[in-house]
Amino acid sequence: PSAETGLYSQSDQIVLLNPDNVESVLFNSSAALVVEFYASWCGHCVAFSPVWKNLAMDTKEWKPAVDLVAIDCAAEENRKTCVHFGIRGYPTVKFFHAYSEKDSTGASFPVHTQDVSHLRRQMISMIEKHKEHWPPACPPLEAASKAEIDSLLESSGVELLALVFETASSYVGREVILDLLQFDNITVRRVLNTEDELVSKMAVTDFPSCYLYQGGNFSRLNVPFEARTFYSYALQRLPRVVRTSRPKPVALDLIRNVTEHPWREFNRTNVYMSDLESALHFSLRVELASHATINKGALTALKRYVSVLAKYFPGRPVVRNLLQTANAWLNGLQDSELQYNSFLEVLNNATEDAVLPHGERWVGCQGSQPHFRKYPCSMWTLFHALTVAANSASDSRPQEVLQAMRIYVKKFFGCHECASHFEGMAQESMNQVKTQSEAVLWLWSRHNRVNNRLAGDLSEDPNFPKIQWPPPELCPKCHGIDNGEHSWQEPEVLSFLMDYYSYSKILDNYLQ
Numbered sequence: 001p002s003a004e005t006g007l008y009s010q011s012d013q014i015v016l017l018n019p020d021n022v023e024s025v026l027f028n029s030s031a032a033l034v035v036e037f038y039a040s041w042c043g044h045c046v047a048f049s050p051v052w053k054n055l056a057m058d059t060k061e062w063k064p065a066v067d068l069v070a071i072d073c074a075a076e077e078n079r080k081t082c083v084h085f086g087i088r089g090y091p092t093v094k095f096f097h098a099y100s101e102k103d104s105t106g107a108s109f110p111v112h113t114q115d116v117s118h119l120r121r122q123m124i125s126m127i128e129k130h131k132e133h134w135p136p137a138c139p140p141l142e143a144a145s146k147a148e149i150d151s152l153l154e155s156s157g158v159e160l161l162a163l164v165f166e167t168a169s170s171y172v173g174r175e176v177i178l179d180l181l182q183f184d185n186i187t188v189r190r191v192l193n194t195e196d197e198l199v200s201k202m203a204v205t206d207f208p209s210c211y212l213y214q215g216g217n218f219s220r221l222n223v224p225f226e227a228r229t230f231y232s233y234a235l236q237r238l239p240r241v242v243r244t245s246r247p248k249p250v251a252l253d254l255i256r257n258v259t260e261h262p263w264r265e266f267n268r269t270n271v272y273m274s275d276l277e278s279a280l281h282f283s284l285r286v287e288l289a290s291h292a293t294i295n296k297g298a299l300t301a302l303k304r305y306v307s308v309l310a311k312y313f314p315g316r317p318v319v320r321n322l323l324q325t326a327n328a329w330l331n332g333l334q335d336s337e338l339q340y341n342s343f344l345e346v347l348n349n350a351t352e353d354a355v356l357p358h359g360e361r362w363v364g365c366q367g368s369q370p371h372f373r374k375y376p377c378s379m380w381t382l383f384h385a386l387t388v389a390a391n392s393a394s395d396s397r398p399q400e401v402l403q404a405m406r407i408y409v410k411k412f413f414g415c416h417e418c419a420s421h422f423e424g425m426a427q428e429s430m431n432q433v434k435t436q437s438e439a440v441l442w443l444w445s446r447h448n449r450v451n452n453r454l455a456g457d458l459s460e461d462p463n464f465p466k467i468q469w470p471p472p473e474l475c476p477k478c479h480g481i482d483n484g485e486h487s488w489q490e491p492e493v494l495s496f497l498m499d500y501y502s503y504s505k506i507l508d509n510y511l512q
């Protein structure tokens with residue numbers, strides 16, 4: 001129950017403690033744990049909770065080595081636990097090293113700051129302080145010597161070796177090592193600027209900078225900024241680098257054999273009309289079909305969805321015509337109830353000028369296995385394209401597309417867990433959207449939140465890892481740096497999205 005009433009939810013990448021799991025989570029854990037004891041009525045805790053959530057998102061890749069935990073001491077059922085740990089003020093944060101024993105009450109972890117990067121570094125320092133209880137999943141964080149690098153290169157196990165050159169006080173190398181912790185086929189080490197022989201041998205002049213060893217040679221990693229996020233982005237996206245203990249990415253020729261349809265070659269940096277039309281087919285003919293009778297609230301949802309499709313679908317004229325016919329038909333309905341079959345007849349009533357193509361032909365939304373990507377991928381794509389089209393239209397209302405999406409997802413989207421998460425985000429901030437441009441950016445940033453939450457999840461296609469999007473190689477200008485930390489350049493993101501999802505950029509390969 002505290003999970004629902006406290007300051008955090010299951011989707012925050014934070015482990016929520018309750019009397020049933022406190023022992024199994026805190027004691028004998030193979031990861032170190034940083035535990036926030038808070039009280040949901042304490043204003044300071046409320047103010048601190050976004051910091052804790054951001055820290056959890058920022059260090060989500062570090063989980064096997066160090067994980068974030070929270071417990072609401074205001075909840076009746078948790079009182080005993082909080083008393084046991086001697087909690088007197090809120091929030092109190094404690095560090096439990098890996099394999100803590102049952103009598104452990106944790107070490108102090110001061111939180112005098114709201115600065116996520118400071119707290120992140122403090123997590124590293126605490127792991128380093130408890131050397132004798134090193135989390136087994138945590139790679140070495142100390143600087144490597146030339147001898148160690150040489151022996152790494154001699155051992156046949158290393159496919160890719162990334163070296164972060166930096167000064168002793170820099171945390172960048174350790175952060176990148178932890179960011180890559182859950183990825184295979186790559187080893188990351190840090191080397192100090194004082195490691196003269198290596199530094200001069202490789203002619204390293206900038207600290208930090210990152211060098212990649214592959215195929216017998218070292219070359220400097222090309223990044224827009226010499227900073228943690230950019231190294232991690234680049235390394236996680238190298239072709240052979242994959243998430244640990246996930247199915248290895250299947251070679252493309254094998255994918256062609258495992259998916260039920262022939263594999264369609266595509267460019268990952270484009271939107272395909274075939275995905276958008278497949279989204280329409282699936283939502284209108286398959287997802288809706290399970291509602292034999294569409295009554296009041298659902299009918300409103302359907303009307304608003306079809307109305308934004310009719311106005312903004314950036315598609316072929318024949319498809320737009322069919323959507324406009326369907327919209328006019330829905331608007332002409334007198335009854336407050338609709339039999340789905342009569343709507344289906346309208347959709348299927350193709351003429352020379354108006355048609356909604358049948359069937360699914362995924363292209364950019366193909367997955368490496370039959371259960372990956374497809375429809376949900378195409379729905380994101382569709383709604384991004386709709387917000388972008390509405391932003392170019394003169395007669396659109398700022399929240400029109402977002403609210404239509406919200407209500408469609410709530411009433412009809414088959415993934416109920418997705419729907420409730422999306423509704424949660426909508427309730428939080430959708431009504432703050434005041435312009436069409438804000439609508440485009442709202443959907444972009446919420447989609448990135450979902451990506452953040454699902455990175456490493458079983459639903460992630462290992463061939464299409466969930467990243468904060470667009471990556472620097474797709475839009476270099478979208479990324480900047482502020483005080484050493486990654487920062488999004490929102491005006492650039494907006495113009496990138498306006499271009500990427502625009503009608504003129506959508507490719508029409510594989511259309512029927």
Ligand code: FAD
Nearest residue numbers: 373376377379380417418421422444447448450459464469
């Ligand atoms: P997707 O996330 O589907 O993205 C599709 C494409 O959009 C990407 O390939 C990329 O080109 C582009 N893109 C990626 N990020 C952005 C961005 N920030 N802005 C603009 N374009 C971007 N699955 C769950 O398991 N749990 C959930 O709670 C959940 N909630 C969902 C809510 C909604 C509304 C939707 C539509 C889907 C939800 N899903 C959820 C499904 C999940 O988000 C993915 O759609 C699915 O896992 C397929 O992922 P994908 O790799 O194809 O990329």
